[in-house]
Amino acid sequence: MPEKIIVAGVPVDTRHFIGGRRVASPDTFDDVSPIDGQVLGPIARGGPAEAEAAIAAAREAFPAWAATPRAERARILHAVADGVEKRIEELSAVETHDNGALLRSHRRGVMPRVAHNFRFFADWLLTLGHDDFETRGHTNHVSWDPAGPCVLITPWNAPLMLATWKVAPALAAGNTVVLKPAEWSPLTASLLADIATEAGLPAGVLNVVQGYGAEIGDALTSHPDVRRISFTGSVPTATRIAASAAANLTPLSLELGGKSPLLVFADADLDLAVDLAVEQYDNAGQVCLAATRILVEESVAEEFTRRFEEKASALVQGDPREEATDLGPTIHTRQLEKIDGFVQRALAAGARAVIGGHRRDGQYYAPTLLTDVAQDSEIVQEEVFGPVLTLQTFADEEEAVRLANDTRFGLAATLATGDRERADRVTARLIAGTVWVNCFFVRDLQAPFGGSRLSGVGREGGTWSFDFYCDLKNTVTAPNGWNNHG
Known part of the structure; x- marks a missing residue:
């Protein structure tokens, strides 16, 4: 298979991105543009081996990224946003060819929102906290600890915007990520990997794997080293993911369908x-x-x-x-x-x-x-x-x-x-x-987002995102018992 295809004049690598390098697969699937039914090119078709490699890369990169100071993580996420803004025209053109959404909407709203996703969660990270409080003279201190490798499975209707709505807070929280984009619209996720690398994101912190849910998705969601799974898509797929995650009690965030x-x-x-x-x-x-x-x-x-x-x-x-x-x-x-x-x-x-x-x-x-x-x-x-x-x-x-x-x-x-x-x-x-x-689709990242009933499980946005992507810890300290007073 060719390493890159040209879409709207933009070269796009069609291989997986694992551990900071491009990885091919022996099998491929065709990515077809809905505009005219033309095949854009063959895409690497991953399976259990690629899932294992990506999770291993995320696991290896996790300790160093989790230990990276908040200010440095935020700086890198802002650099990613800078990279997105420099390539808005390219990202818009590729995504329009890939999923058929309006080019004017991508230019004016969707891709600027992609950059905003990174900036918002980078800034929110720096203000994240809870006032200490007292219990019978003891001090309670709440902290948000990075959870570990996260699997993020995203839909085809707004591929990059909805992917970064998950990727940005997961990375800001100090986690590493394995992103699986929808097989009908995988291209801008590949470009995001390039942008993140150029921004200085360390190898293995963001991994992108492509393929069908039944072939690679199950291997990702059932893996015991995965500490969070976030999915946006259909109810039937969500039930399979939940069943797959159940054996390891992996926490889930599910944003599903609606009939609003x-x-x-x-x-x-x-x-x-x-x-x-x-x-x-x-x-x-x-x-x-x-x-x-x-x-x-x-x-x-x-x-x-x-x-x-x-x-x-x-x-x-x-x-x-x-x-x-x-x-x-x-x-x-x-x-x-x-x-x-x-x-x-x-x-x-x-x-x-x-x-x-x-x-x-x-x-x-x-x-x-x-x-x-x-x-x-x-x-x-x-x-x-x-x-x-x-x-x-x-x-x-x-x-x-x-x-x-x-x-x-x-x-x-x-x-x-x-x-x-x-x-x-x-x-x-x-x-x-x-x-x-008296309005529609007015959304602020500070607000909780999610659904009731079969429309989902959990809420993301603002602190709710960090609550999901982190292990919350409360440390209770006695007022005395210290040997030193420095």
């Missing part, structure tokens, strides 16, 4: 509510936080639907490299078939497509809104992960909350209302890790 509601009350700013609803088509609907179930108060449902159809129909779907494009392709033909299967079964069961409901050429699926759907139907209850929304109506606040909470998930919820007291009442009753009121 958008509640639109009659007192809401209807134009704002429509804007929020259409925004759910972002990244071709391949966003775990997307409010795919639109719940609208009966008295404004007809007007809401009219305005929604008008606005959504104006969206431009096409080549994500073009500035005017609003929706790109779905990530993979398998995902496209899955999306269409959901929609066609819903239509066969009596749903009506207000817009969309069909494929377009290539790997593109038309933005879709389905009405006349039952609450217990598959299309309402299961995550589609594509540009497919449903619309239901409610009579009053009580029914709105009941419908909103009536799934197995609890990742997020969005609420549109002009009544502050109603907002307070409803948000208090919604089952969700994040609730947005």
Whole structure:
């Protein structure tokens, strides 16, 4: 296999990165661009041997990195952020070819956020602490000790941003990392390894291995030397990871799927509510936080639907490299078939497509809104992960909350209302890790992030990330018993 491929004019090494050096595998898999179905190149396909080597490298590098002073770890993470910022154009172009998300979004939002992930956790590390407190004259001192090698398994819908959301706090905490990116979008993780090396990150502190979950993922998550596992992805995969980790009682952080509601009350700013609803088509609907179930108060449902159809129909779907494009392709033909299967079964069961409901050429699926759907139907209850929304109506606040909470998930919820007291009442009753009121996708790294029910286990962000990636220790010291008084 070639050591490097050229993507959008950028050379990308397709080998693993283990212990500070590139490592090939005897087998490969093809990385295909969703834009046009073209093969970008063969990628090293790892298995148990590569998993073992990567964990061994992380284990060997851990003592020195854990002992590195906080200020020095923070300095290196800021240097990584500098490297990301210098290569925003390259990273954006490669990731757009690799996963089909909009180039303009990568340039303006996603890649700057990648750099911010490193800067935020580097700075947070320097302020991390807890005031000492007294217990019957004894002093309690809380500390955050690095846990050890971490396995981080990341998804394909925002590959580098979601990878660094895990990598940055794990490294800041003093841990070493084995990163396994999704096989459908592995390229920017490889570029991150180059950037981290140039920034001075010691060999073995960050390792990147590629391959299929069944071949390399199980070997990583079941390894007894792994001290933390963080995963973002589907519920079925999470259950396999949890079972694999159980034998070693390896702590897990799981950020999983969602079937989030958008509640639109009659007192809401209807134009704002429509804007929020259409925004759910972002990244071709391949966003775990997307409010795919639109719940609208009966008295404004007809007007809401009219305005929604008008606005959504104006969206431009096409080549994500073009500035005017609003929706790109779905990530993979398998995902496209899955999306269409959901929609066609819903239509066969009596749903009506207000817009969309069909494929377009290539790997593109038309933005879709389905009405006349039952609450217990598959299309309402299961995550589609594509540009497919449903619309239901409610009579009053009580029914709105009941419908909103009536799934197995609890990742997020969005609420549109002009009544502050109603907002307070409803948000208090919604089952969700994040609730947005009259806004969407406003996220601060200081805030806890995660889901309830089948949407996940644990919270990350700010100190919550360090709580997960560290072993917390409380040291209790008696007030006397010292032989010296220096």
